[in-house]
Every structure is written in C-alpha cells, then in structure tokens.
Amino acid sequence: MEAHDCSGADAFESGLVHRRRILGDAWVDRSLDQRTAFNGEFQDLITRHAWNDIWGRPAPGDRTRRFMVLSMMLATHAYDEFAMHVRAALDGPPDSRLTPDDIKEVLLMAAIYCGVPVANHGFGIATAILREKGLLQAFAPPSDPV
Template identity: 75%
Template structure:
C-alpha cells in the first residue's frame, strides 16, 4: 500500500475525540456526531483526526492560547457560526482554559483593527447573545 493510501494510525481518531470533547464539551460533540450521515461522516473523521488530534493535541501553546487564536481567526474569515460555537466552548471549558467575557471582548476589539469594524460589530452582537443566554451579560452602565 502506498503512503498516500495508508490508513491513519488507529489512535489518532480516539485522541482527537478526547481533545474535541475537552474543548467543545460532550453535548456539542454528541450533537455533531448524531448528525453524521453517509455524505459527511468522512469529513467528521478527518477533522477529528487532523484538527483535534494533530493540531489541538500539540503541546506547545495550550488550550487557552488556542482559544484566543481560533476566535480571532474565525472572525478573520467571517465564520460566524463557528465563532459562536467557540465562544460557548470558551465560556464553558475547563477552568484552566476557560475565557472570560472580558477576554472575548478583547479578542473582538483587536479584531476590529485587523479584521474590520463590520465583522467586529457583528461578533459583538453574536457574543452578547451567548453571554445573555448564559446570564453573563451585565446591564449597560
């Protein structure tokens, strides 16, 4: 079998799933897996092996730094649905990698300069909705 046709190591998917559940939470991952079908199941396996094992499994940066990076990059490419998912995950994650509402605000503020005000404006609305849903949004001063 040529290198390009080799099956991935058996543990990559399982290790990726551990990381995916740690970062996104069991409920989100369970919903995602329940939505697998013959059309998208290979993609779910691919992102679990590569994004969640090969990248999130690297030891250098840690989950908290990766959370900051992911939120910023998602705003940069205007992937707002994924941004909301990662805002929720960042607020609910394990204490050592959890982001605060102020952390998320700072990501959006910086993104306004490097990504653009319209994207940041939209992101503030999306993040505020998540914060309100979770009871984390203080009334205006």
C-alpha cells in the first residue's frame, strides 16, 4: 500500500479505492447512494480525508488500523461505527481480516481501559454480528489445571 498525495477529485477517487477495500463495495455504494444536498459535502470530506489521507498512508497497515479503529469506536461510544468496522474486519481482504478472537481481545482490553459497560455493549454488538455470520462458537469452559 502506498501513500496517495493528491487533492480534489483525485483525493476523492483515491479515497474511494481505500474505502471500498476496507468496507466493501456494497457498504460504500449504499453510503454514496444516500448522499443528499445536505450530507454530500460530508461524504466528500470523509472520503478525501479519512479514507485517502489516513487509510492511504503506508504505515501501520490495514490490519493494525482495524484494531485501532475498533478500539477508538468503543472508547468514544460510536457503536454504529463499531458494528460497521466489526463486519468489515471479519469480511475484509485476507491480509487485513480480523478473527473473532482478535475482536474479543479488543473487547477485553476495552473492559480495562474504557470500562466494563463499554465492553459489555461491544460484546453484545459483536456477538450479534458473529451469530448473523455463523461464526459464533459454543462456550467451552476452561479445563481444570493439573
């Protein structure tokens, strides 16, 4: 992945490439189809700045950014965006995809640094998504130590 130093229409187009890579075509198409005279400039702004200027940077890489974004969405109680990024992380390209265990680790860390209520809410959201995708495994209690 290489950084894209561009502006205007080029920055928007470059941002769309990154946005589609991370969130998938269906999500991006729905977002763009919902543009109005009221929110269109906002869609342009986030595509150019979040998706081009930030996600287009070469370091630290998409997988690390996914961990960062999930953590920040929990810390700021941005639960709709957390759900969106959980889905994107599970469905993303193999080199940046997160596993259910990866997401669980983010949530366990959030319990300590953001608070148990935040992690509890996040576990509820992630559990529903994992169930929807058929990725939820039955609980296996830890075995007794020898």
